[in-house]
Amino acid sequence: MEYQDNTGKTHVLVIPYIAQGHVIPLLELAQCLISHGMKVTFVNTEVNHKLVMKTWLERDSFGPLMRMVAIPDGMEPWEDRNDFVRSCETINQVMPRKLEELIDTINETDDDKISCVIADMGMPWAIRVAEKLRIQRVLFWSAPAAALAATLSLQKLIDDGIIDNDGVPLHENTFQLSPTMPSMTSAEFGWTCMGSLATIKTLFKFALNAVETAKAAQWKICNSTTELESATFNMFPNLVPIGPLLASNRLAKQAGHFWKQDMTCLEWLDQQPACSVIYVAFGSFTIFNQTQFQELALGLELTNRPFLWVVRPGLTNESSDTYLDGYMDRIGTRGKIVSWAPQQEVLAHLSIACFLSHCGWNSTLEGVSHGVPFLCWPYFVDQLLNRTYICDIWMNGLGFEKDENRIIRREEIKNKVDMLVNNGEFKTRALDLKEKVMNSIREDGSSNKNFKHLIQWMKEKKQ
Numbered sequence: 001m002e003y004q005d006n007t008g009k010t011h012v013l014v015i016p017y018i019a020q021g022h023v024i025p026l027l028e029l030a031q032c033l034i035s036h037g038m039k040v041t042f043v044n045t046e047v048n049h050k051l052v053m054k055t056w057l058e059r060d061s062f063g064p065l066m067r068m069v070a071i072p073d074g075m076e077p078w079e080d081r082n083d084f085v086r087s088c089e090t091i092n093q094v095m096p097r098k099l100e101e102l103i104d105t106i107n108e109t110d111d112d113k114i115s116c117v118i119a120d121m122g123m124p125w126a127i128r129v130a131e132k133l134r135i136q137r138v139l140f141w142s143a144p145a146a147a148l149a150a151t152l153s154l155q156k157l158i159d160d161g162i163i164d165n166d167g168v169p170l171h172e173n174t175f176q177l178s179p180t181m182p183s184m185t186s187a188e189f190g191w192t193c194m195g196s197l198a199t200i201k202t203l204f205k206f207a208l209n210a211v212e213t214a215k216a217a218q219w220k221i222c223n224s225t226t227e228l229e230s231a232t233f234n235m236f237p238n239l240v241p242i243g244p245l246l247a248s249n250r251l252a253k254q255a256g257h258f259w260k261q262d263m264t265c266l267e268w269l270d271q272q273p274a275c276s277v278i279y280v281a282f283g284s285f286t287i288f289n290q291t292q293f294q295e296l297a298l299g300l301e302l303t304n305r306p307f308l309w310v311v312r313p314g315l316t317n318e319s320s321d322t323y324l325d326g327y328m329d330r331i332g333t334r335g336k337i338v339s340w341a342p343q344q345e346v347l348a349h350l351s352i353a354c355f356l357s358h359c360g361w362n363s364t365l366e367g368v369s370h371g372v373p374f375l376c377w378p379y380f381v382d383q384l385l386n387r388t389y390i391c392d393i394w395m396n397g398l399g400f401e402k403d404e405n406r407i408i409r410r411e412e413i414k415n416k417v418d419m420l421v422n423n424g425e426f427k428t429r430a431l432d433l434k435e436k437v438m439n440s441i442r443e444d445g446s447s448n449k450n451f452k453h454l455i456q457w458m459k460e461k462k463q
């Protein structure tokens with residue numbers, strides 16, 4: 001995709017981390033930049049670029065001010081990109097040079113030289129590249145701001161005995177960065193839930209390096225709002241909320257999917273009564289064991305309510321036979337199962353009653369922004385913090401209890417669905433929160449003002 005004949009623009013390079021939950025919000029940010037008359041070069045890895053282009057719909061076209069480009073991540077095509085240690089090491093070795101070459105080439109050939117790099121915190125080296133090339137630098141954080149605040153406070157957490165010098169949790173206790181901030185546990189850090197001690201130590205080194213590199217960024221922007229995380233933004237005024245980044249914020253639709261969206265679910269939703277459907281989706285990473293998967297299937301059946309369930313390729317650790325015999329026949333048209341949904345359009349649909357979610361931050365923001373109450377089924381990292389926000393602070397949802405084998409049973413699923421849907425207070429609070437959050441991106445809203453300052457700064461710095 002080439003941009004044409006649009007000279008005299010501020011030209012920004014945007015680079016997401018290699019995961020789905022990073023590409024989608026940064027593409028939304030890119031659209032916001034374009035709507036302010038800027039030019040964007042959006043850099044994916046070659047593997048992700050192919051995925052995104054394959055699912056790209058005509059309606060997603062961003063017009064001539066946007067160019068999607070790819071650089072290699074240094075791994076072989078068949079290698080596992082979810083192997084964090086391997087992918088972080090290879091990316092660090094290969095991508096900085098490739099990015100520098102890309103910027104040099106663009107700046108030699110394009111009338112509008114790249115004047116600013118917006119780099120995901122998962123790609124901190126891109127900030128270093130920009131610094132070396134004397135380009136403006138903005139760091140983007142795709143999870144709750146409280147999690148960034150904790151990451152930037154690693155030394156304090158070591159001093160307080162929460163983690164040791166290698167990032168290893170010293171106990172399971174919760175901690176708070178300030179009395180008004182949500183409580184967290186060390187399990188919420190990306191490196192602590194990644195298996196062996198050696199892996200934890202290696203990933204912790206990457207985190208320390210990212211924290212050090214973050215100092216070279218002139219802005220640290222977060223996909224969040226003061227309305228959602230006021231305590232964090234009061235305590236850490238150098239973090240700037242500009243979210244929620246949503247497709248519905250513009251005329252464009254959500255883009256950047258790694259899997260093809262099954263649009264038939266929208267027609268199915270049209271057939272369902274208002275506020276009746278349980279939407280069930282676990283994002284792009286989560287993996288179920290077979291027992292838990294079947295228990296969820298049976299729990300949804302037991303609710304006796306319509307449900308739309310995203311069963312992503314690879315959602316279970318079994319290769320086939322994931323449903324029990326006769327399940328599909330029993331469910332009939334009451335349940336719709338798709339491999340990937342147009343999630344933001346689903347959440348905007350009037351038939352949706354609640355969102356049974358793994359509480360990834362994007363899913364959390366998308367549910368909140370559409371006034372949908374949650375049933376929280378978090379796995380790890382910031383999903384646990386997001387559950388705390390939903391259940392204890394915003395109070396627009398409920399969590400599940402596990403049994404002694406750490407399984408969420410079908411009866412628990414049915415009971416919590418009933419409790420949530422039959423108690424109108426959850427919906428009322430969800431709608432109140434929606435109103436506040438959406439106000440933040442309206443003309444005089446807090447996030448919108450911050451975003452406009454950022455744009456102004458980028459445009460001034462360009463001159």
Ligand code: UDP
Nearest residue numbers: 021283284285310340341343360361362363
């Ligand atoms: N998503 C989607 N269709 C689906 C499931 C998820 O479009 O069927 C999108 C969702 O809207 C969100 C992203 O994928 O923008 C998932 O990000 P999140 O932070 O919620 O979870 P992660 O995948 O990072 O665990």
